[in-house]
Amino acid sequence: MSSCDPIIEVKNLYVNFYTYAGVVKAIDGVSFRICRGETYCLVGETGCGKSVTAKSLTRLIRSPGRIEKGSVIYYRDGKPVDLLKLGEEELRGIRGAEISYIFQDPSSSLDPLYTIGYQVAETMKEHGRVASIKEGIRRAVDILRTVLMPDPETRVKNYPHELSGGMKQRGVIGISLSNKPRLVIADEPTTALDATVQDQIMDLLKKLKAEEDLTVLLITHNMGLVADMCDRVAVMYAGRIVEEADVFELFANPKHPYTQALLRAVPNPMKRMDKLESIPGTVPNLIFPPSGCRFHPRCPFAMDICSRERPPDLEVAPGHRVACWLYTEHGGR
Numbered sequence: 106m107s108s109c110d111p112i113i114e115v116k117n118l119y120v121n122f123y124t125y126a127g128v129v130k131a132i133d134g135v136s137f138r139i140c141r142g143e144t145y146c147l148v149g150e151t152g153c154g155k156s157v158t159a160k161s162l163t164r165l166i167r168s169p170g171r172i173e174k175g176s177v178i179y180y181r182d183g184k185p186v187d188l189l190k191l192g193e194e195e196l197r198g199i200r201g202a203e204i205s206y207i208f209q210d211p212s213s214s215l216d217p218l219y220t221i222g223y224q225v226a227e228t229m230k231e232h233g234r235v236a237s238i239k240e241g242i243r244r245a246v247d248i249l250r251t252v253l254m255p256d257p258e259t260r261v262k263n264y265p266h267e268l269s270g271g272m273k274q275r276g277v278i279g280i281s282l283s284n285k286p287r288l289v290i291a292d293e294p295t296t297a298l299d300a301t302v303q304d305q306i307m308d309l310l311k312k313l314k315a316e317e318d319l320t321v322l323l324i325t326h327n328m329g330l331v332a333d334m335c336d337r338v339a340v341m342y343a344g345r346i347v348e349e350a351d352v353f354e355l356f357a358n359p360k361h362p363y364t365q366a367l368l369r370a371v372p373n374p375m376k377r378m379d380k381l382e383s384i385p386g387t388v389p390n391l392i393f394p395p396s397g398c399r400f401h402p403r404c405p406f407a408m409d410i411c412s413r414e415r416p417p418d419l420e421v422a423p424g425h426r427v428a429c430w431l432y433t434e435h436g437g438r
């Protein structure tokens with residue numbers, strides 16, 4: 106393990122949603138840190154809390170959601186700032202500029218009423234990188250060229266409906282990169298696109314990462330992408346991180362029964378995975394989450410203690426942690 110110069114550090118994060126049906130305990134004590142320059146992956150089944158975690162980092166959680174507890178320490182020019190305590194004004198200066206997002210569906214990230222060039226320009230103007238929209242639109246051509254938009258001089262004048270899905274996502278990535286962010290949070294950036302375009306967008310992210318000195322938080326349910334893109338991986342289950350390791354270590358030596366099941370569900374890690382149908386049972390309802398280890402009702406190795414107490418985070422090898430009773434004196438592994 107090389108040493109880690111952290112860019113962001115999430116500590117003991119709790120997020121609830123107050124719905125009519127009850128309180129959804131969506132994020133339940135999540136901690137992790139991302140090192141400068143790496144691609145860190147959050148992986149897990151639908152509803153496990155990947156997007157809520159991502160949005161919580163810059164307080165994008167809206168009502169009925171509430172961040173209950175925790176801290177998100179962002180190292181801004183080496184100085185730690187807790188983004189959960191920062192004033193809204195100051196946070197807005199960071200969000201979209203130093204920390205930017207790429208979401209799953211490019212259509213919903215773009216405004217249908219404005220050209221792609223205008224939207225790049227507007228983001229830059231908002232963060233003071235250009236003095237006028239006119240100057241921004243000129244710069245937008247270069248940005249679109251960087252994200253390998255075909256014929257950027259023409260495309261800059263196009264409205265979103267005039268672009269293909271892949272071009273739209275290139276536009277979104279262009280907007281996201283226009284302020285030279287330090288950390289890019291890509292939440293299932295290719296799920297809405299067809300397979301060939303997915304590969305192109307992933308190649309683009311790799312290229313940009315190499316050129317622009319970026320740190321990436323990549324969210325996916327696709328183990329093939331994890332293998333292809335990530336340096337380190339956190340596996341989420343029902344609002345918690347159950348395992349975290351270097352990508353090679355995780356694939357070679359998965360410890361948590363959930364990770365093992367995830368990997369068995371994709372015998373070939375390079376194969377794309379849309380559903381994890383081979384894991385018996387379903388993701389629990391987070392209004393009434395299982396007691397103890399949230400995975401215990403689906404776990405083939407569950408012991409008494411698993412339904413009673415939350416498992417501790419154990420470091421089973423350098424940089425490899427797992428939250429599972431099997432690796433304590435109770436499990437004897």
Ligand SMILES: Nc1ncnc2c1ncn2[C@@H]1O[C@H](COP(=O)(O)OP(=O)(O)OP(=O)(O)O)[C@@H](O)[C@H]1O
Pocket residue numbers: 122124129131149150151152153154155156157158168169170326391
């Ligand atoms: N606005 C909301 N109101 C109520 N519950 C919510 C809301 N947004 C998220 N949740 C709940 O929070 C939990 C985590 O959701 P999240 O969107 O983070 O999952 P995810 O891992 O990103 O899933 P997917 O892979 O489908 O994107 C889920 O149980 C979800 O139902």
Ligand SMILES: [Mg+2]
Pocket residue numbers: 155156157292
């Ligand atoms: Mg999501």
